[in-house]
Amino acid sequence: MSDADARRAAFEAEVLPQLDALYRLGLRLTTEPSRAEDLVQDTVLKAFRSWERFQPGTNIRSWLFTILRNTFINDYRRRQREPIPMDLESPESGLALRAASDEDPEGTFFSQIVDAKVLEAIDRLPEDFREVLVLSDVESLSYAEIADIMKVPVGTVKSRLFRARRQLQSALYDHAVEMGYLKPARARS
Amino acid sequence: MNKPQCQEALDLLDEYLRQELTPEHMARITDHFEKCRPCFSQAEFQRSYLLMIEAKAKGQCCPDALRRRVLEALRSRQH
Numbered sequence: 545m546s547d548a549d550a551r552r553a554a555f556e557a558e559v560l561p562q563l564d565a566l567y568r569l570g571l572r573l574t575t576e577p578s579r580a581e582d583l584v585q586d587t588v589l590k591a592f593r594s595w596e597r598f599q600p601g602t603n604i605r606s607w608l609f610t611i612l613r614n615t616f617i618n619d620y621r622r623r624q625r626e627p628i629p630m631d632l633e634s635p636e637s638g639l640a641l642r643a644a645s646d647e648d649p650e651g652t653f654f655s656q657i658v659d660a661k662v663l664e665a666i667d668r669l670p671e672d673f674r675e676v677l678v679l680s681d682v683e684s685l686s687y688a689e690i691a692d693i694m695k696v697p698v699g700t701v702k703s704r705l706f707r708a709r710r711q712l713q714s715a716l717y718d719h720a721v722e723m724g725y726l727k728p729a730r731a732r733s
Numbered sequence: 734m735n736k737p738q739c740q741e742a743l744d745l746l747d748e749y750l751r752q753e754l755t756p757e758h759m760a761r762i763t764d765h766f767e768k769c770r771p772c773f774s775q776a777e778f779q780r781s782y783l784l785m786i787e788a789k790a791k792g793q794c795c796p797d798a799l800r801r802r803v804l805e806a807l808r809s810r811q812h
Contacts, residue, residue, distance in 0.1 A: 552807065552808070555807075556804075556807065560800075560804075563795040563799070563800055563803065564793070564794045564795045566795070567793065567794070567795035567796070567799065568790070568791070568793050571793065577796075581796070581799045581802070584795070584799060584803065585799070585802060585803050585806060588803050588806075588807065589806060589807070592807060649774035649777065649778060650774065650777040650778060650781060651777065651778040651779075651780075651781030651782055651785075652781060654781050654782055654784075654785035655781070655784075655785055655788075657785070657789075658789075659789040659790075659792065662785070662786070662789040662790060663789070663790060663793075666790065678790075681782075681783060681786045681787070681790075682786060682787065682790045682791055683791075684751075684787075686753075709782070713782060
């Protein structure tokens with residue numbers, strides 16, 4: 545086996561098992577399967593070119609997610625998109641959630657919602673929120689790993705995650721009420 | 734809900750649910766949840782949410798066609 549073949553084999557052994565996770569993150573960031581596929585392919589080829597920079601023993605997934613995220617920001621993000629205000633949390637979302645935990649304190653309604661609805665609700669979150677929620681709650685990265693990927697302090701990760709969950713849980717609660725999985729909470733006098 | 738024990742349990746809820754705390758710390762928070770109904774409910778709500786997200790959003794896989802495309806791109810070119 546030539547050196548080039550050995551290098552490629554080592555790369556494939558580490559990176560191919562991560563394709564599912566790369567595709568999932570790509571899909572949530574681009575929200576379109578065809579763009580997610582292009583993004584994953586670009587990410588893998590970039591990673592291959594800079595393979596020597598990966599330090600064995602460190603988290604391969606974090607390294608690949610960083611490349612995917614940078615590629616997304618540089619080449620895939622819709623340029624005409626409006627910047628998203630960070631403080632768009634409406635007072636209603638807090639109320640809805642309080643209602644959810646009153647009506648269904650153990651959150652059993654979550655399990656009744658179909659997968660596609662959950663994904664759709666994630667894709668509707670503002671990009672900064674969506675990213676941190678997927679890295680934490682879907683891909684189970686730690687706050688420190690997420691902070692490293694997103695180049696923000698750990699405190700920012702925590703506060704974005706808190707707000708992202710609140711928005712997502714409110715949206716799922718509204719959906720559950722609409723579908724009749726839950727009764728709407730009555731206003732208390 | 735303004736007790737320091739409540740504050741601590743809720744601040745560390747993520748780490749608690751992922752079992753990333755020391756055994757003593759885990760036990761202290763479990764003990765608190767056994768005594769404090771509002772905190773217990775919040776923890777159960779969050780646990781249900783995390784289980785749901787993992788079950789529903791982690792099932793998506795890389796399509797075979799993409800896997801093949803990536804492999805071909807890796808093997809056919811000089812990078």
